[in-house]
Amino acid sequence: xxxxxxxxxxxxxxxxxxxxxxxxESCVHCGxxxxxxxxxxxxxxxxxxxxxxxxxxxxxxxxxxxLLGRLKKMIGLSKPVTDAELDEWQELVxxxxxxxxxxxxxxxxxxxxxxxxxxxREGMAVSGHAPAGIxxxxxxxxxxxxxMGLKWPAVANVLRKAxxxxxxxxxxxxxxxxxxxxxxxxxxxxYPEYIDALAKIFHKAGISFTLSSEAYEATxxxxxxxxxxxxxxxxxxxxxxxxxxxxxxxxxxxxGHAYMAIRWxxxxxxxRPFKFNVVHVLELLDDLRxxxxxTMRDKLKDPLILHDPCQIVRRGGVLQAPEPLIRQVAENYxxxxxxxxxxxxCGGGGGASAIHTEAAEALRATAFRIKKRQIEEAGVGTxxxxxxxxxITIEEGFDHYEMNTKLLGLTxxxxxxxxx
Amino acid sequence: MQGPLIDTLARQGVTRRTFLKYCATLASMMxxxxxxxxxxxxxxxxxxxxxxxWLPFQECTGCTESITRSHSPTIEGMIFDxxxxxxxETLMAAAGHQAEEARQNAMKANAGKYLxxxxxxxxxxxxxxxxxxxxxxxxxxxxxxxxxxxxxxxVGTCASxxxxxxxxxxxxxxxxxxxxVKDKPIVNIPGCPPIPVVMTGVLxxxxxxxxxxxxxxxxxxxxxxxxxxxxxxxRRPFYDQGKFAKxxxxxxxxxxxxxxELGCKGPVTHNACATVKWNGGTSWPVExxxxxxxxxxxxxxxxxxxxxxxxxxxDPLKFAAAASVVGAAVGVGVSFAxxxxxxxxxxxxxxxxxxxxxx
Amino acid sequence: xxxxxxxxxxxxxxxxxxxxxxxxxxxxRLIEIYTLGRKKDLAAPRHAPGASGLHTVFRxxxxxxxxxxxxxxxxxxxYVFHIGLAxxxxxxxxxxxxxxxxxxxxxxxxxxxxxxLTAVVxxxxxxxxxxxxxxxxxxxxxxxxxxxxxxxxxFLPVLTGWMATQHLLxxxxxxxxxxILSAEILLVVLPFSKLFxxxxxxxxxxxxxRVNAHKGVPV
Ligand code: SF4
Ligand code: SF4
Ligand code: SF4
Ligand code: SF4
Numbered sequence: 002x003x004x005x006x007x008x009x010x011x012x013x014x015x016x017x018x019x020x021x022x023x024x025x026e027s028c029v030h031c032g033x034x035x036x037x038x039x040x041x042x043x044x045x046x047x048x049x050x051x052x053x054x055x056x057x058x059x060x061x062x063x064x065x066x067x068l069l070g071r072l073k074k075m076i077g078l079s080k081p082v083t084d085a086e087l088d089e090w091q092e093l094v095x096x097x098x099x100x101x102x103x104x105x106x107x108x109x110x111x112x113x114x115x116x117x118x119x120x121x122r123e124g125m126a127v128s129g130h131a132p133a134g135i136x137x138x139x140x141x142x143x144x145x146x147x148x149m150g151l152k153w154p155a156v157a158n159v160l161r162k163a164x165x166x167x168x169x170x171x172x173x174x175x176x177x178x179x180x181x182x183x184x185x186x187x188x189x190x191x192y193p194e195y196i197d198a199l200a201k202i203f204h205k206a207g208i209s210f211t212l213s214s215e216a217y218e219a220t221x222x223x224x225x226x227x228x229x230x231x232x233x234x235x236x237x238x239x240x241x242x243x244x245x246x247x248x249x250x251x252x253x254x255x256x257g258h259a260y261m262a263i264r265w266x267x268x269x270x271x272x273r274p275f276k277f278n279v280v281h282v283l284e285l286l287d288d289l290r291x292x293x294x295x296t297m298r299d300k301l302k303d304p305l306i307l308h309d310p311c312q313i314v315r316r317g318g319v320l321q322a323p324e325p326l327i328r329q330v331a332e333n334y335x336x337x338x339x340x341x342x343x344x345x346x347c348g349g350g351g352g353a354s355a356i357h358t359e360a361a362e363a364l365r366a367t368a369f370r371i372k373k374r375q376i377e378e379a380g381v382g383t384x385x386x387x388x389x390x391x392x393i394t395i396e397e398g399f400d401h402y403e404m405n406t407k408l409l410g411l412t413x414x415x416x417x418x419x420x421x
Numbered sequence: 422m423q424g425p426l427i428d429t430l431a432r433q434g435v436t437r438r439t440f441l442k443y444c445a446t447l448a449s450m451m452x453x454x455x456x457x458x459x460x461x462x463x464x465x466x467x468x469x470x471x472x473x474x475w476l477p478f479q480e481c482t483g484c485t486e487s488i489t490r491s492h493s494p495t496i497e498g499m500i501f502d503x504x505x506x507x508x509x510e511t512l513m514a515a516a517g518h519q520a521e522e523a524r525q526n527a528m529k530a531n532a533g534k535y536l537x538x539x540x541x542x543x544x545x546x547x548x549x550x551x552x553x554x555x556x557x558x559x560x561x562x563x564x565x566x567x568x569x570x571x572x573x574x575x576v577g578t579c580a581s582x583x584x585x586x587x588x589x590x591x592x593x594x595x596x597x598x599x600x601x602v603k604d605k606p607i608v609n610i611p612g613c614p615p616i617p618v619v620m621t622g623v624l625x626x627x628x629x630x631x632x633x634x635x636x637x638x639x640x641x642x643x644x645x646x647x648x649x650x651x652x653x654x655x656r657r658p659f660y661d662q663g664k665f666a667k668x669x670x671x672x673x674x675x676x677x678x679x680x681x682e683l684g685c686k687g688p689v690t691h692n693a694c695a696t697v698k699w700n701g702g703t704s705w706p707v708e709x710x711x712x713x714x715x716x717x718x719x720x721x722x723x724x725x726x727x728x729x730x731x732x733x734x735x736d737p738l739k740f741a742a743a744a745s746v747v748g749a750a751v752g753v754g755v756s757f758a759x760x761x762x763x764x765x766x767x768x769x770x771x772x773x774x775x776x777x778x779x780x
Numbered sequence: 781x782x783x784x785x786x787x788x789x790x791x792x793x794x795x796x797x798x799x800x801x802x803x804x805x806x807x808x809r810l811i812e813i814y815t816l817g818r819k820k821d822l823a824a825p826r827h828a829p830g831a832s833g834l835h836t837v838f839r840x841x842x843x844x845x846x847x848x849x850x851x852x853x854x855x856x857x858x859y860v861f862h863i864g865l866a867x868x869x870x871x872x873x874x875x876x877x878x879x880x881x882x883x884x885x886x887x888x889x890x891x892x893x894x895x896x897l898t899a900v901v902x903x904x905x906x907x908x909x910x911x912x913x914x915x916x917x918x919x920x921x922x923x924x925x926x927x928x929x930x931x932x933x934x935f936l937p938v939l940t941g942w943m944a945t946q947h948l949l950x951x952x953x954x955x956x957x958x959x960i961l962s963a964e965i966l967l968v969v970l971p972f973s974k975l976f977x978x979x980x981x982x983x984x985x986x987x988x989x990r991v992n993a994h995k996g997v998p999v
Contacts, residue, residue: 004780014766018818020987026813027977027984030927031858032918036850047921065762066816068755068808069972105992106999107844109858110977111836111985113992113999127773129780140775230773265995268822278824318826318996342997343845582782639782649952663873663889682877689784689953718953719782725791731956732874733881735792740800748804752811759816 006084009128013061016120022066024117025059027110028052034104034114039345039368040097051104051114054093057082058121087130094118094125095132096361100225100351101311106342115316118351122227131226134355139222142235147186147218148355156217159189163196169204171196174246175211180280181248182212183219183239183263185256187389195255195389198416202286205419206294210252216242219254221262225352232262233270239263243277250278252285255412257312257350257388264317281313282412283387287322290329296420297330303383303407304333306376308395309344310388326411327385330418335379345371347386349394369398376406387411427466429502440466444625450697451622451634451644464629465503471628472531473538474524475509476566478559479552479586479595480541484577485511487614503624504536510554521555528569536627537570537605539563539598542579542586546594563601572606572633573598574623578716581609581640588722599640608633609640613716616697619645639719641691650687650713653695656680674710684728685712692717787957790964798964799882805971806979814983826996836989836999837982857909864902868895868938892945899942906935926973933969936962 035041035050047053060082063070073079102115125131131139138148145152160171172178180203188195203210216238223232243251253260264279289295307327313319320341327334339345348368353361372395376384384406386392395408430440444465445458477485489512506512507527508520515523527535541559544551549558567573575598578584586595599607610619623642626634634642651657659665659679666673666680679685687695690713694705707713712728715721725735781789830839843855869875873889880886910931913919940962944955970976977984992999 003777008771008777011766011769014763015770017763017816019814019816020818020984020991022813022816023980023983023987026809026974027980029974029977030919030922030924031854032916032922033847033851033854035918036847041918045917047918050918050922053922066759067812068751105988107847108988109840110981111840111988113984113988116988116991127777129778131778136778139778143775226778228773228778231775265823268824269819272822274822274824315997316995318828318992320828320997339846342999651952652947661892663891665873681873689787689956715784718784720785720788724784724788730874730877730881731791732878733791734795734878735788736796738796738799738882740796741803744800744804745807748807749811751804751808752815755808755812756815759812763816 004127004129006082006087006128009087009124009126009130010061010082012127013058013121013124014065016123017058017062017066020113021058021062021117021120024112024114025062027112028108029110031109034108034112037103037107038098039101039103039348039371040364043368043370044364048093049097051098051118052108052112054090054098055114055117055121057087057090058117058124061124084128084130087125087128091125091130091132092360094121094130095135095351096353096356096358096364098351099311099346099348099353100316101346102316103311103343103346106315119224119227123229124227126226126228132352132356132358132361134357134361135222135226135352138352138355139226139228139231142218142220142222143231146238148220148222149186149190151186151189151218153214153217156184156189157214159193159196160212163193163200167197167200169200171200172209172211174214175209176246178209178211178246178248180208180210180250180252180285181243181246181277182210182252183254183259184212184217185220185254185259185389186218187220187256187393188254191393192389192410192413194413194416195410198413199282201416201419202289202295202412206289206292211246211248213242213246215245219259219263220256221258221266222352222355224262224266225258225355229270232266236262236267236270240267240271240275243275248277250280251275253279253281254389255282255310255313255387255410256390257310257317258352258390260317260319261312281317281319281322283313283319283322283326286326286412286415290326295326295329295415297415297418298420299418300330300332301383301414301418302332304335304379304381305331305383305385305409306335306337306379306381307340307411308347308372308384308386308391309341310386310391311344311346311350313388314344315342323387323411326415330415331385335381337375337379339375345375347372347391347394347398349390349397354390354394354397365394366398366401369394369401372398373402373404376404381406383407383409385409385411385414433502437466447618447622447625450618450693451626451642452647453644457629461625461629465625468628470503470505471571472527472535473504473506474527474535474566474570475506475538475540476559476562477510478539478541478543478563478580479593480577480579481585482511483614484540484580484612485509487612488617488620503621503628507531507535518555524566528566532569534571535569536624537566537573538576539573539580540576542583542595542597543601544586544593544595546592551593560601563598567602567605570605572608572627573602574620575599575607575609575611575640576620577615578611578613578719578721581611582719584613585722587720606633607640608636608642611639611641611646611717612692613714613721615717616645616693616699618697619693637691639691641717645693645697646691646717648691648693648696650690650692650695650707651685654687654707655695656707669710680707680710680712682730683712684726684730686715686718686721686724686727686731687713688731690715690718690721783951783953783957787953787960790957790960794961794964798967802967802971805968806976809971809976810979813980818987821991821994823994825994828993828996828998830998831989831993831996833986833990833993835993837985839989839998840981840985853908853912857905857912860905861902861909864898864905865934865938867898868902868941871895896942896945899938903935903938903942906931906938930969930973930975933962933966933973934975937966 040049104114141150348365444462448458508524543559549560575581583597664678665682666678698705871890872895940959
């Protein structure tokens with residue numbers, strides 16, 4: 002109950018750095034970034050222009066860190082950023098930005114706009130301008146271990162079921178394992194098949210792995226809401242557990258934001274490099290494929306396209322693994338024009354899928370038209386992806402538009418066709 | 422020596438035919454219709470020569486030289502035959518009080534009708550003491566002489582715009598005729614020196630039509646000063662092709678390339694040199710390999726240097742180094758303030774808890 | 781003040797002042813912006829071919845895939861007027877001479893007719909860009925006074941320079957003086973407006989490229 006405007010401005014003063022200064026000074030108002038953002042392309046509304054979404058950050062930068070801005074402030078020419086303004090911007094900073102980073106790819110002067118949105122959220126969060134949905138997800142993750150409030154006994158239960166269905170052992174808290182496996186609540190609840198798939202693949206490859214009863218949840222709502230302190234609390238659990246178990250690698254689940262949180266933000270949040278590697282499950286799989294372990298019993302015949310989750314591919318750097326893997330298991334993979342780092346977001350990233358207001362849901366549905374178009378243009382009935390959050394958003398989209406497209410998870414698909 | 426001009430000319434062996442041809446040329450130079458040439462010839466041949474008083478002030482006599490120093494007697498020389506020159510210090514035989522008397526007489530006899538020609542600028546400093554004739558300051562004499570004149574012709578850049586005496590820092594407080602004479606028509610014939618035929622043209626116009634020719638906004642006859650040197654320069658094609666002489670003796674200079682980079686002020690100079698040429702059409706400055714100095718324009722002396730190209734800075738940059746130092750200092754200052762502010766923000770950071778998310 | 785005095789002023793004290801303000805502004809702003817610091821990225825880097833700050837500095841000069849089709853006016857108009865300006869400023873004989881006088885280096889130049897033609901094309905592209913800014917909802921929405929102002933400040937030197945050489949509207953001397961004056965205004969405005977992107981875009985592209993290269997993404 003202590004969020005305040007002052008805290009918000011204070012937080013922004015802490016995060017504004019040379020790149021942000023350079024970006025704001027470079028912007029020529031060409032509007033090209035709007036052409037890269039699905040919230041603008043699908044609605045046509047200019048307020049969804051990416052650089053406009055970070056206007057409050059620009060104003061704070063100008064007032065606090067430029068001489069001209071300081072002078073303007075002194076003579077009253079520049080008005081302070083207000084609560085009302087931040088309130089107005091909440092929709093722009095959260096509902097209509099999935100931190101997908103596509104805008105950062107096109108700006109002609111080189112502005113990394115998503116970098117700025119992420120920083121602006123630091124101020125939005127502590128000034129009380131984060132959407133209720135993301136707030137409660139963050140609260141749940143910090144207080145009870147996961148965004149859905151899932152406790153270990155429930156997870157252990159799911160693991161037991163996986164052991165039963167696969168007939169394979171799933172070790173827990175085993176020291177010195179090569180991989181410590183992280184999950185996301187969404188996978189545990191909505192796609193438990195993922196766990197079966199992993200168990201099969203590890204056993205086939207003969208790689209030791211374990212789960213930690215202290216840190217099984219990889220998603221990090223702290224990053225989505227934009228609070229580094231809270232994100233640090235969440236990520237520290239994983240770091241502590243991994244170091245306690247002395248594992249070589251931590252395996253990030255498919256979930257994109259989880260990967261972003263642990264792989265890229267993690268060391269910066271705890272303030273030191275990790276003593277273990279963070280590996281995305283697709284990186285591991287591709288490695289196994291190259292080693293010849295990942296051989297398929299048969300291949301899927303259906304023509305299909307791939308949806309590259311933003312946080313794993315464009316923002317996470319897992320650029321090369323997905324395509325060879327899908328080709329490994331699918332006979333009729335159709336590469337689309339905007340693929341890989343150019344792929345269009347599903348519309349639910351950056352915490353957006355946790356916002357359940359009517360307006361946010363309607364906006365997400367509108368933004369989803371870009372995915373719908375991609376599927377229709379490719380003329381396929383199947384789409385494959387590798388992020389639990391994307392999957393939920395895409396399923397929602399399919400429902401909304403009453404599409405009967407099939408949606409598959411890449412890891413599961415591979416596991417289902419794996420040679421026994 | 423009063424009497425129709427044609428008689429005087431005949432005595433000097435100038436045939437009617439030659440005179441006609443000359444007038445036709447003059448008319449065409451002044452952009453008048455061909456018929457005007459004939460009208461001019463007739464008018465000038467018949468007219469009684471007007472009385473002219475020529476006052477020399479702060480000058481170098483170059484203007485007079487320009488008009489009189491044609492080695493073979495040219496038709497420009499006839500200018501002195503067109504008029505009755507009642508006072509001209511350099512040319513007149515009389516001197517001292519005798520000369521002053523001649524001027525007074527002419528002024529009285531032709532009050533309101535005579536033409537006043539002035540060369541040289543008028544110094545106003547020290548009450549005009551810098552230049553006096555017969556104990557009277559130039560400004561005094563000018564005011565008196567202008568009072569009875571029908572029109573004033575300022576010959577040369579000094580009389581027209583102040584010229585070299587007015588050049589920075591203008592020690593004598595020199596001013597042009599137009600700063601002193603406000604109530605008479607003035608024609609400026611600038612040039613350092615001016616082109617002789619312009620003089621003849623203006624006089625012919627006056628004699629023929631009884632009026633002064635059309636002037637531009639700097640008081641110059643449009644017909645001679647309507648175009649720039651650059652507009653009519655025969656080196657122009659080289660300018661357009663970007664072929665420039667870089668020194669006075671390089672390959673480009675030998676090939677007659679454009680002199681822009683050597684400081685030619687042709688592009689901003691209005692004068693007739695490029696078409697009329699000098700010394701009876703022999704050549705003109707640019708043709709002989711030197712850029713135009715801009716002598717027919719006000720303040721040409723202070724235009725940043727004769728050998729500095731128009732697009733080059735007129736003066737060396739004085740503030741650049743200091744400004745860079747100040748800029749860097751301001752930058753460093755802001756930088757320190759920024760860092761202090763940011764460090765303070767970081768130092769006073771309060772760890773965020775979930776409670777901080779709610780208002 | 782006569783037109784020649786005006787011209788001499790613009791070539792002398794005016795230029796001196798403008799260059800001084802320009803240098804002062806550029807240094808001040810550059811230091812102000814780039815000393816704000818940034819955190820070192822502690823995550824283990826991933827290396828990928830084509831991913832680095834320098835790569836992005838160059839790569840961003842070309843439209844990313846698909847963008848040309850989405851915004852042809854911005855790209856084509858933008859290219860034409862930027863390249864046009866560069867040709868005029870860096871290959872026009874009087875300009876090269878000025879540069880030579882100021883910094884001591886020079887290079888071959890292009891014929892004045894070609895420069896004149898380039899100016900016409902450049903102005904056409906700039907007018908097109910202006911129309912686009914008025915027409916396109918996003919651009920109009922983003923535009924502030926500064927956008928219109930900097931457009932004018934950039935357009936005027938081209939227009940006056942071209943009009944001077946074509947002897948339009950005003951006598952050459954006056955037009956030339958106006959041309960130099962407008963260029964001086966441009967110099968003064970540049971460090972304190974979005975025109976400063978001419979300097980900072982290298983930094984911005986580099987940062988963006990650097991940050992993403994750390995993750996192995998060529999952007
Ligand atoms: S990160 Fe994605 S959603 Fe956010 S502004 Fe950029 S393009 Fe739009
Ligand atoms: S694309 Fe870049 S320069 Fe253009 S408006 Fe967006 S942030 Fe500004
Ligand atoms: S020499 Fe002088 S007047 Fe002739 S073209 Fe070159 S710049 Fe113009
Ligand atoms: S070329 Fe230029 S400087 Fe030479 S006389 Fe003619 S106008 Fe005067």
